[in-house]
Amino acid sequence: MKNSCASRPLGWVWLVMLSVVLMGSRCGGVEAVPSDMWRRDVAPPFDYGLYSDAQGRLVGETSGVLLVHRSAHLEKVYADAQAGDARARRLLDQLEVATEAAGVELADKALGLGCSALPTCTVRWAELGELIPSPGPGGTRLRGLLARGFERQARREQVESAVITVALNALLVGGVAMAVEGRAASGEVRAGAAEAEKLAREGVARQRALSQVEEAAALEEAAALEVRLREAEAVAGGARQSSDLKMLERRRPSLGSPPPGVAADHPRWADYVSYWEKRYEDLAGRRTGTARLSEVKPPLEWLDYTVFRSQVQGGLDFQQGVTRALQREVTLPEAERVYLRGMSRARVDGNLGLSHAPGPVLTFVDQFVVDEASLAPGRSPMVQCFSNKQRDFTRMSEVEARHWVSMDAREALKKYGGRVEIRRPGHPLFGREVSINQVHLVYDVRSVPEVVRKTLRFEARTRGVELHFHAK
DSSP states (O other), X not given: XXXXXXXXXXXXXXXXXXXXXXXXXXXXXXXXXXXXXXXXXXXXXXXXXXXXXXXXXXXSSSHHHHHHHOHHHHHHHHHHHXXXXXXXXXXXXXXXXXXXXXXXXXXXXXXXXXXXXXGGGTOOHHHHHHHSOOOSHHHHHHHHHHHHHHHHHHHHTTOOHHHHHXXXXXXXXXXXXXXBTTBSSOHHHHHHOHHHHHHHHHHXXXXXXXXXXXXXXXXXXXXXXXXXXXXHHHTOOSOBOOSOHHHHHTTOOBXXXXXXXXXXXXXXXXXXXXXXXXXXXXXXXXXXXXXXXXXXXXXBOHHHHHHHHHHHXXXXXXXXXXXXXXXXXXXXXXXXXXXXXXXXXXEEEEEEEEXXXXXXXXXXXXXXXXXXXXGSTTOOOOEEEEEEEOOOOTTOOHHHHHHHHHHHHHHHHHHHSSEEEEOOTTSTXXXXXXXXXXXXXXXXXXXXXXXXXXXXXXXXXXXXXXXXXXXX
């Protein structure tokens, strides 16, 4: 067996496999696809140009890895392929071939490291699930092919059926849920390890029950990100290119011709090319459903675009930190809580869609918290909304600081206060109209001098909003 990569933790094997098959790199090439790239990746609005040329051929060295990691994008490609779109079908074919080949290589390494009794002791299966996180049909299909390739190679190596079953069960139940074309395992495996198959079947059933809810949440997360990017770009500082289409045409960026010092496969460059093309189409009036032509701004220059995206990423990191803080508080005694006082069984959801009136227009609240104990018959739901802001108060006068807190509080009340309808399928309040009991505003403590915090809390409270300062 090949053991040239044996010194690497096998939590990265799937990443290496995609690199090998999709990108032509070798075992040592995992550094070309660093884990931070996909673990901290913020997916831009979907566009096929991020991943393929017009014929559906993968472009760039990282596009395949990013596509399988971006759940909503993967499911979009899968759905289009099922509907008969030729470009999507060719793109998906490449992913499917690569994924099954990755399963073969995974088995070759996992079963060849002196762990003949239990492959799960050398493979960090949960980390494979991190790379293909989608619970939808596209993610399920790829994980199924990964498992099929694994099983086929294991049988070629004459590994005992019970050992194969344990590995497949780890894939299925231990974090990388898969469906091997409707089979939990082969007939031989079922005969040799009935209990493992029972667990596997239970894992499939659990995933199917959750997949619809999780897919809806993933799509809502993607929609929330698109809104955040659009709003942030509209007010972004920095230089912009000309709004004259003829002049703009001369500066059209190309995936294959990045600026000096930028690799052609850099994921941010691919994002920029897609962003630029969409903005060009907007200015030309070719895209429906966009802002009025008079409101469309020309694209940012490349360097200013990278600054803008870094700022958005910082905001997302801050939001995730607040979400984790709220989730930690759920387990704390009442006296130790800062945010969730008065809630006995709090449920925290991020980027949840709300509407103030019937129709398609949604606002996405940073954190939505409901006390599930208040959902009992005869009780009114206790619900609270949190708005997260990274605003720099360090150079403001007290008057300016109070002004901005007042503005942020009013915005939070307008977006998230009053009577709202919950629009996320699977949420216990889905489809119901509820009154928000409290709106909270959370600032990054690093940007708020201690000397003004008490004053700002008072200002927010006069507007009916609770103000907090979160430290990362």
